[in-house]
Amino acid sequence: MVEPSIDARNGVGFANSEIKMGRRDFLKKFLPDVLYYVANKSVSREKRRRLISGYARYYYKAHRQEIENGTKAVRADWRKVEKRYFQIVSRIFKNYPWPSGHYIGFATVWHSYLRDTSHKTFYFPYRHTMPKYANKVIAHEMLHFMFFDYIKNRYGLNERSRIAGKSKDYIWELSEVFNNVIEEWNPYKKIFKFPTRLYKGTEVMFEKMKKQWEKNQDIDLLLDKLLLKP
Numbered sequence: 001m002v003e004p005s006i007d008a009r010n011g012v013g014f015a016n017s018e019i020k021m022g023r024r025d026f027l028k029k030f031l032p033d034v035l036y037y038v039a040n041k042s043v044s045r046e047k048r049r050r051l052i053s054g055y056a057r058y059y060y061k062a063h064r065q066e067i068e069n070g071t072k073a074v075r076a077d078w079r080k081v082e083k084r085y086f087q088i089v090s091r092i093f094k095n096y097p098w099p100s101g102h103y104i105g106f107a108t109v110w111h112s113y114l115r116d117t118s119h120k121t122f123y124f125p126y127r128h129t130m131p132k133y134a135n136k137v138i139a140h141e142m143l144h145f146m147f148f149d150y151i152k153n154r155y156g157l158n159e160r161s162r163i164a165g166k167s168k169d170y171i172w173e174l175s176e177v178f179n180n181v182i183e184e185w186n187p188y189k190k191i192f193k194f195p196t197r198l199y200k201g202t203e204v205m206f207e208k209m210k211k212q213w214e215k216n217q218d219i220d221l222l223l224d225k226l227l228l229k230p
Contacts, residue, residue: 007108008056010123012049014114015039019048030112059109070126071107074134084191085139089146092182093219099149105138115141117148117159136194140179147175154220155227163227174226177202181210185217 011031015038018027024039031038035055038048060067090096099120107126108114115122122141124134151157151171161171176199182188183196198206212222 003106004056004060006106007060007110007123008053010108010114011052011056011110014110014112015048015052016045030110032109032111056109067107067109067126074105074107074124074126074138077132077135078138081135081139081191085142088188088191089143091187092217093146093150096146096150096153099145103142103145105141113137113141115144117145120145130194133194136183136192139192140183143179143182144175147178150219151223151227154223157227173199173202173205177205177209178222180206181213184210185213 014030015027018024018030019039027039028036031052032055035052037043038051043051101120103120103122106121106123108123110123111125113123113125122138122145124137124141126134128134148159157163157171159171159175162168163170167173180196180198180202183192183194209222209226212225216222
């Protein structure tokens with residue numbers, strides 16, 4: 001789907017959130033080059049809102065046909081892999097059912113891809129330098145939906161849960177590293193032939209989790225070690 005107003009609102013919300021958390025450098029990965037300066041401390045919250053919203057409205061107006069065509073191409077590409085994707089996710093999660101709800105993907109003009117687990121929405125690039133890269137993004141975000149529902153059901157945890165002795169972002173980090181491990185797993189890579197990308201600081205967790213998964217592809221055994229107290 002193509003929703004300029006939603007994309008604009010997401011851009012503003014994400015920018016404010018990242019600045020509030022002191023992650024101005026990370027924000028620059030999200031924004032196009034012409035908007036880098038809105039991450040500067042001298043730019044007010046209101047000016048940042050106007051600039052980001054204005055850019056999104058302008059871009060969609062100037063490139064609407066291109067975005068719509070790109071979105072149609074993404075939809076066609078995804079249909080070619082979705083059956084195999086759902087089969088392998090079922091294998092990973094031991095036939096655990098997908099969380100109920102209507103999943104909706106939106107094209108975005110931003111360079112990072114947001115998701116809203118509670119509303120089953122996610123965002124993907126309508127174009128990319130790597131052909132069919134949107135498939136990787138869609139698969140990645142959908143995997144998050146399954147992961148968070150699974151740990152809620154099995155461990156009573158959600159994305160914002162805190163675990164004693166762990167960083168405040170431990171559950172989020174764990175979900176990203178889990179996706180990284182799956183994306184490096186050969187059966188998965190046969191469908192999505194893209195390299196995974198680690199978040200800085202998760203390298204050690206990734207190596208440990210990858211080693212465990214290669215030894216035994218048992219989701220419960222893997223997560224019990226990471227989420228249950230010894």
